[in-house]
Amino acid sequence: MPADTANTGYRGVWVFIEQVGGEVAPVSWELLGAGRQLADALGVELAGVLLGQGVAGLVTEVWAYGADKVYLVEDPVLGFYRTAPYARALVRLVKQYQPEILLLGATSLGRDLSGAVATFLGTGLTADCTSLTIDPETRLLEQTRPAFGGNVMATILCRRHRPQMATVRPRVMPMPSRQEDRRGELVRVDMAFNEAEARVEVIEVIEEKNKAVYLDRAEIIVAGGRGVGSKENFRLLEELAGVLGGTLGASRAAVEAGWLPPEYQVGQTGTTVRPKVYFAIGISGAVQHLVGMQTSDVIVAINNDSQAPIFKVATYGIVGDLRQVVPALTAEFRRQLVPGPG
Amino acid sequence: MLQMVVCVKQVPDTAEVRIDPRTNTLVRAGVPAIINPFDAHAVEAAVRLKEKYGGRVTALSMGPPQAAEVLRRALGMGADRAILLTDRAFAGSDTLATSYILARAIEVINRETPVDLVFCGKQAIDGDTAQVGPGIATRLGFTQLTYCMAIDAVDLEQGYIQVQRKLEGKREIIRGRLPALLTVVKDLNELRYPSLPALIRAARATITTWSKDNLDLDPAQIGLKGSPTSVRRIFAPPARPGGEIIPGEPRAAAVALVARLVQMKVIADK
Ligand SMILES: Cc1cc2nc3c(=O)[nH]c(=O)nc-3n(C[C@H](O)[C@H](O)[C@H](O)COP(=O)(O)OP(=O)(O)OC[C@H]3O[C@@H](n4cnc5c(N)ncnc54)[C@H](O)[C@@H]3O)c2cc1C
Ligand SMILES: Cc1cc2nc3c(=O)[nH]c(=O)nc-3n(C[C@H](O)[C@H](O)[C@H](O)COP(=O)(O)OP(=O)(O)OC[C@H]3O[C@@H](n4cnc5c(N)ncnc54)[C@H](O)[C@@H]3O)c2cc1C
Known part of the structure; x- marks a missing residue:
């Protein structure tokens, strides 16, 4: 195991600023908010790390969201995210400037990158955290995360290695306010890259919103179960999803009935989802379904059986016949959301 | 001829794992152990490539002796051989140590015949970290291709693989140099039902077992000692x-x- 680095002068909190085509992933701002609190608790600096090509314009944004310092590496090879050059750049910065904490968003990019970087550095990496605090006595980062599909929470420490690395779930840390005139320090670092080291070539990126295969990334899911009763009745759910810009989902019973194809199934043997709002309509709430959706921000249950277990996890519930409740909801959302002629 | 290694993990069926609220310990008694669902899709992907291009699929698992069960499952799905890495010294490994041990085993296989592709699941449903795949790729110096939802082409002559990666609301089509490590999502394929003869063959097959002595390992990098992260406490999620x-x-x-x-x-x- 690489040498003990806990007491060798690693200082400061870093946040990797994830950007694609100059657009910053909101989780990076959330992490600057969380990182600010950690840095203040430790009495150290907060820095953002910005890698890319033509991204210098974002530096003021990183200051505005709370960073004291920005490390900026620009190179054409960093124009598209690719693991190898991004990992090398980040590893080199860490070795040179030695932060004690390094945070990344638990996005697909953040997880892809952090796993490589932690391995190069031989340090610990805690995945998908939902809470970060500092133990005032030891100054260690307490990293709390769900495991076992959300059934278990664990607090993880990285005692003897630096930096302490974590990826953090999007949308759990509050968005900090943006301070327009806040300025900080800029550290530009030049490194030589060559295209061959990237090992990959991005051929095409295809945007695909509202498709079932992206259920695990959907922000609003309108899911139906056996209680929907027929394929025709699923039209009611489709209309609701349409008004909300959401995606359809299904329990296994609804899939087995042939009302929706298998890729729409939520649950243990389907997809695990974590939308902002999950509508469970005519779904009883079997444990195999619950494990796939119980960490949704808001759960709305519509069921005519007031004793259905789904109501135990629901934020809001309506007891009633879905054939009346769902059209009423669609109509009301349409009234509220779609700007009418007057 | 493609040389492929698939990493398969035995996991508890997480739908049934709970925390005992009084003792704050995991209740595992009676919880069935299954093949990590993503890893089943990884085996399927490798077997399909073998059918298309020819080659050999080795299923590799680190775990207690019972983990042999998931290797038999992989054999039933069409893997050609199975290797179980089992040793008390491996217990308590975090993702850094786990990827080290698995990478060392793949290096042994690589010395027999150079490995073109390694497959992992997107993540294990118990640890849920998605870190072991990138860890192995980094240690082996293989091209890292995570979240693969389709394999478009493998070109051994030109030495590349083209895959589609599933990202947030996007699909990325990307071509990477071989050798490569892929982590896979369920959209990649539909699992086949193993045929009866395949199941019988799998049940009878011998599973190679390697302990730490079969691998060229630094003892300071394995097990609890070799793991920089430690679990301070576990608890039930807030209601x-x-x-x-x-x-x-x-x-x-x-x-x-x-x-x-x-x-x-x-x-x-x-
Ligand atoms: C190994 C295993 C894996 C599984 N994996 C999954 C999985 O991934 N996903 C999954 O979903 N299931 C899974 N299941 C199945 C699961 O156990 C349940 O059988 C299933 O979730 C039930 O689906 P449901 O809630 O739609 O149907 P039901 O349990 O039949 O519930 C239907 C509900 O609709 C209500 N209802 C009826 N009519 C109306 C109406 N007019 N208006 C309003 N409400 C109405 C009823 O009150 C009832 O609560 C799995 C099971 C096993 C054993
Ligand atoms: C509650 C809890 C929380 C934890 N949190 C962390 C953490 O934040 N950071 C950390 O470093 N460790 C953590 N661990 C330890 C971690 O679960 C183990 O290190 C485990 O060996 C691998 O991690 P994973 O299960 O997350 O696998 P993942 O990285 O999610 O697995 C990805 C893929 O790697 C392959 N793979 C993984 N393990 C094996 C294996 N044993 N044999 C064959 N193939 C395998 C499979 O293909 C799998 O699909 C935690 C453990 C527990 C119990």
Whole structure:
């Protein structure tokens, strides 16, 4: 195991600023908010790390969201995210400037990158955290995360290695306010890259919103179960999803009935989802379904059986016949959301 | 001829794992052990490539002796051989140590015949970290291709693989140099049902077992000692805040519900 680095002068909190085509992933701002609190608790600096090509314009944004310092590496090879050059750049910065904490968003990019970087550095990496605090006595980062599909929470420490690395779930840390005139320090670092080291070539990126295969990334899911009763009745759910810009989902019973194809199934043997709002309509709430959706921000249950277990996890519930409740909801959302002629 | 290694993990069926609220310990008794679902899709992907291009699929698992079961499952699905890495010294490995041990084993296989592709699941449903795949790729110096939802082509002559990666609301088509490590999502394929003869063959097959002595390992990098992360405590997730049943006729209830959701800003007001 690489040498003990806990007491060798690693200082400061870093946040990797994830950007694609100059657009910053909101989780990076959330992490600057969380990182600010950690840095203040430790009495150290907060820095953002910005890698890319033509991204210098974002530096003021990183200051505005709370960073004291920005490390900026620009190179054409960093124009598209690719693991190898991004990992090398980040590893080199860490070795040179030695932060004690390094945070990344638990996005697909953040997880892809952090796993490589932690391995190069031989340090610990805690995945998908939902809470970060500092133990005032030891100054260690307490990293709390769900495991076992959300059934278990664990607090993880990285005692003897630096930096302490974590990826953090999007949308759990509050968005900090943006301070327009806040300025900080800029550290530009030049490194030589060559295209061959990237090992990959991005051929095409295809945007695909509202498709079932992206259920695990959907922000609003309108899911139906056996209680929907027929394929025709699923039209009611489709209309609701349409008004909300959401995606359809299904329990296994609804899939087995042939009302929706298998890729729409939520649950243990389907997809695990974590939308902002999950509508469970005519779904009883079997444990195999619950494990796939119980960490949704808001759960709305519509069921005519007031004793259905789904109501135990629901934020809001309506007891009633879905054939009346769902059209009423669609109509009301349409009234509220779609700007009418007057 | 493609040389492929698939990493398969035995995991508890997480739907049934719970925390005992009094002792704050995991209740595992009676919880069935299964093949990590993503890893089953990884085996399927490798077997399909073998059918198309020719080659050999080695299933590799680190775990206690019972983990042999998931290797038999992989053999039943068409893997050619199975290797179980089992040793008390491996216990307590975090992702850094786990990827080290698995990478060392793949290096042994690589010395027999150079490995072109390694497959992992997107993540294990127990640890849920998605870190072991990138860890192995980094240690081996293989091209890292995570979240693969389709394999478009493998070109051994040119030495590349083209895959589609599933990202947030996007699909990325990307070509990477071989050798490569892929982590896979379930959209990649439909699992086949193993045929009866395949199951019989799998049940009878011998599973090679390697201990730490079969691998060229630095003892300081394995097990608890070799793991920089440690679990300080585990506990049950906080119960969801008490739900509210919205009363009234369908229309009145719908109006009240929409008002709450709009007010919470979870559904944007335009
Ligand atoms: C190994 C295993 C894996 C599984 N994996 C999954 C999985 O991934 N996903 C999954 O979903 N299930 C899974 N299941 C199945 C699961 O156990 C349940 O059988 C399933 O979730 C039930 O689906 P449901 O809630 O739609 O149907 P039901 O349990 O039949 O519930 C239907 C509900 O609709 C209500 N209802 C009926 N009519 C109306 C109406 N007019 N208006 C309003 N409400 C109405 C009823 O009150 C009832 O609560 C799995 C099971 C096993 C054993
Ligand atoms: C509650 C809890 C929380 C934890 N949190 C962390 C953490 O934040 N950071 C950390 O470093 N460790 C953590 N661990 C330890 C971690 O679970 C183990 O190190 C485990 O060996 C691998 O991690 P994973 O299960 O997350 O696998 P993942 O990285 O999610 O697995 C990805 C893929 O790697 C392959 N793979 C993984 N393990 C094996 C294996 N044993 N044999 C064959 N193939 C395998 C499979 O193909 C799998 O699909 C935690 C453990 C527990 C119990």
